[in-house]
Amino acid sequence: MPSGNVSPSRRTFLQLSAAVSAAAAFNIVSEPMLASAARHQPFSAEGVMIDSNENPLGPSQPARDAISSIIPLGGRYLDNLTDELIHTFAQQEGLNPESVHLFAGSTPPLHFGVLAFTSPQRSYVGADPGYEAGPRIAESAGARVVQVPLTKTYAHDVKAMLAGVPDAGLFYICNPNNPTGTLTPHSEIEYLVENKPKGSIVMVDEAYIHLCDAPSTLDFVKASKDVIVLRTFSKAYGMAGLRCGFAIGRPDLLGRIRERSGWNFTPVTALVAASASLKDSSLVPDRRRINASVRQETFEWLDRNGYSYIPSVSNCFLLDTKRPAKQVIDAMAQQKVFIGRIWPIMPTCTRITVGTHEEMEKFRAALQKVMSGATAFSLPPATPGRNLGRQTTLLS
Secondary structure, three states: OOOOOOOOOHHHHHHOOOHHHHHHHOOOOOHHHHHHHHHOOOOOOOOEEOOOOOOOOOOOHHHHHHHHHHHHHOOOOOOHHHHHHHHHHHHHHOOOHHHEEEEOOOHHHHHHHHHHHOEOOEEEEEEEOOOOHHHHHHHHOOOOEEEEEOOOOOOOOHHHHHOOOOOEEEEEEEOOOOOOOOOOOHHHHHHHHHHOOOOOEEEEEOOOHHHOOOOOOHHHHHOOOOEEEEEEOOOOOOOOOOOOEEEEOOHHHHHHHHHHHOOOOOOHHHHHHHHHHHHOOOHHHHHHHHHHHHHHHHHHHHHHOOOEEOOOOOOEEEEEOOOOHHHHHHHHHHOOEEOOOOOOOOOOEEEEEOOOHHHHHHHHHHHHHHHHOOOOOOOOOOOOOOOOOOOOOOOO
8 A cells, every 4th residue: 555545554553542442433343353353463473373263273164175176267246156055055054045135244243233222212232341342333223222231150040131111122142252261051041032022133143153053043033023133254265365255144133233234245265265164064063072171281281280261162162361461461471471451340251262272382382481470571569359240230
């Protein structure tokens, strides 16, 4: 980009302290943007980047082969590839293709779904801690945001989410939850669906569903409930940089999202990679096994060394540093291990993404140095008596 161009580069924009606020003003808030804004520096190939819930394994080999094969046709829109991907997914899941709409990841349907179903008259209701994109976009739309603390088992407290919010427009459930990596039972989500205010919808973000064996909520879509399910190829499938995902729901609900999102072609590389990934029957089981193995190895080390954390079934977990977590995040960055970020309701906790075995070895070594004071970066004493019990806050 020429130096005289008034538009800042992506890197410069993400380094601005107001990056997330500016993004919200343009209806754009995403996981990579939130992580980069917290990191205050660009991606480092030399560092251990475990702060964005990415999959370090990347696309599967069949997906990579499909990408290579389609590159010569990259000058074409090839909308037939969109139809093929939707029909493949719909057939595998037993859905009507009309109930599936393709997006560049699950972020766009989340944003436009919030805009479609919340307003100054209809509130947004979610969990705390939870994925921040929904609340930020709801605030930009002038909607009241109600964030309800998780239960003692770190599930969504659906009964508390229902209480006192008769004007709810959208209930957002991330399952497994981001940032805790914990599950909300299917029966609890069913209770929410059956008892929510008339005219509201339940949006279930299943970005991390393939990393555990929990049942999906697509059965609510098949039953024509007021439910929209989000899926992405960014996590288990390793396609965060390619951008591909679905919104699944009744055609009338998807229509309200499309009214705001418009329609555009998804890059052909993402389309063929996603189709190849769906047809690779070993991909999800293998990725789930690898992630679980590294996660469990990390938890066992944390247990042996007396660290507190929230057990997770996903590719991230919350680590309790027992001191303001920002201090530990900064100290770890000095070791070229990038972790984070922080949720205000749990200020001594920071989210850790599960990386490769090698990355988590470097994480453990850096954490031990930082927490033992063996680095030049000085940390204040830990706060005594801190634990990871249920946090208390008022509905806001």
